[in-house]
Amino acid sequence: MAMAAEAATVPLGVLLRREVTSERMERPDVLCGEAARSRKGEDFTLLLAEAAHRVAGDPSTSFSVFALFDGHNGSGAAIYAKKNLLNNVLRATPSGLSRDEWLAVLPRSLVAAFVKTDKDLQAVAETSGTTVTFVIIDEWVVTVASVGDSRCILESADGSLYHLSADHRFDSNRDEVERVTACGSKVGQLNVVGGPEVGPLRCWPGGLCLSRSIGDIDVGECIIPVPHVKQVKLSNAGGRIIIASDGVWDDLSFEMALECSRGYPSDITANRIVNEAILPRGLRDDTTCIVVDILPPEKLAPSPPTKWQGKIVNKMFCRKHPDMSFKTDTEYAEPDVVEELFEDGSAMLSRRSIDGRCLQSRGRGLIAEIIL
Numbered sequence: 001m002a003m004a005a006e007a008a009t010v011p012l013g014v015l016l017r018r019e020v021t022s023e024r025m026e027r028p029d030v031l032c033g034e035a036a037r038s039r040k041g042e043d044f045t046l047l048l049a050e051a052a053h054r055v056a057g058d059p060s061t062s063f064s065v066f067a068l069f070d071g072h073n074g075s076g077a078a079i080y081a082k083k084n085l086l087n088n089v090l091r092a093t094p095s096g097l098s099r100d101e102w103l104a105v106l107p108r109s110l111v112a113a114f115v116k117t118d119k120d121l122q123a124v125a126e127t128s129g130t131t132v133t134f135v136i137i138d139e140w141v142v143t144v145a146s147v148g149d150s151r152c153i154l155e156s157a158d159g160s161l162y163h164l165s166a167d168h169r170f171d172s173n174r175d176e177v178e179r180v181t182a183c184g185s186k187v188g189q190l191n192v193v194g195g196p197e198v199g200p201l202r203c204w205p206g207g208l209c210l211s212r213s214i215g216d217i218d219v220g221e222c223i224i225p226v227p228h229v230k231q232v233k234l235s236n237a238g239g240r241i242i243i244a245s246d247g248v249w250d251d252l253s254f255e256m257a258l259e260c261s262r263g264y265p266s267d268i269t270a271n272r273i274v275n276e277a278i279l280p281r282g283l284r285d286d287t288t289c290i291v292v293d294i295l296p297p298e299k300l301a302p303s304p305p306t307k308w309q310g311k312i313v314n315k316m317f318c319r320k321h322p323d324m325s326f327k328t329d330t331e332y333a334e335p336d337v338v339e340e341l342f343e344d345g346s347a348m349l350s351r352r353s354i355d356g357r358c359l360q361s362r363g364r365g366l367i368a369e370i371i372l
Contacts, residue, residue, distance in 0.1 A: 033267030042071035043286035074128030077215030088113035110145040118225035129216030145227040147212035157237035166228035170201035176211035183222035231342040247287030266291040
């Protein structure tokens with residue numbers, strides 16, 4: 001009788017926390033779809049629902065990788081990056097780490113991997129270049145590293161829109177214009193002799209309209225492979241990630257992409273976005289879209305279509321306090337809240353250091369030096 005009375009006095013909040021914790025420990029279902037229309041044959045994708053294991057031989061530690069490589073001036077750099085970048089991430093990540101430690105060091109491993117991939121590409125004298133948007137999903141934590149103008153967005157379960165990548169086009173990134181100009185290059189439109197300046201802003205010499213890429217060894221030291229990295233944690237309500245090349249974003253806003261795809265599974269969504277993008281002007285460029293749904297277990301389809309609520313978010317990320325330890329196994333975001341764990345878009349490798357590991361930059365001859 002006394003035991004029954006004691007059980008009845010357990011606070012409701014405690015019981016709810018127990019139930020929520022039990023639910024949130026489950027791994028999400030990760031479903032993906034892809035669609036592409038080719039004009040130049042320079043877009044490549046990497047879709048790995050089970051890319052590797054954090055702990056060798058333990059399937060419960062698997063993580064997913066989804067990546068888009070949009071090549072220019074040829075396809076060599078895109079093919080090379082697709083083949084080597086993930087292996088370089090794994091090599092740059094120390095072994096024997098707990099999940100929390102692995103997630104904490106992952107942003108720096110991605111930076112080192114981008115730099116090494118670029119450096120190794122220079123050694124094979126490949127002059128083409130590529131954008132890269134590289135997404136790693138480990139349970140409810142999403143880490144995105146990006147160079148170039150292929151963009152990645154997240155729609156949370158409540159319909160809010162989050163930007164997970166940076167745009168490294170000179171036309172839309174004043175900070176990069178200033179950085180490249182300070183580095184010694186000129187940024188301006190194409191100057192036609194005897195006529196007005198035309199087209200997008202470009203870096204001279206070379207004429208590239210992007211400030212960051214892998215490859216492009218013939219455009220000078222100011223174009224760098226150092227990625228913007230963002231890491232976020234979803235609530236267990238999940239969300240949808242859209243990764244697309246500029247062939248999509250040149251004709252669709254982020255809101256339009258979400259509006260035309262709500263309520264459809266990932267494969268149909270990818271096709272709808274690509275078709276919507278090429279509808280106004282036809283196929284003018286390689287146009288590629290990857291859609292990844294991160295869903296609560298056994299929820300195999302996104303919610304029905306709802307009217308977009310207009311919550312464009314950069315400021316709405318719930319930021320982890322810098323003095324708090326990095327924990328993901330026992331701490332979870334509140335329902336429908338996306339928590340920002342890490343973001344760094346600095347172009348200077350010397351500023352990117354953690355736990356005794358340091359990355360140093362020396363112009364375009366970027367050297368990733370891991371000091372352990």
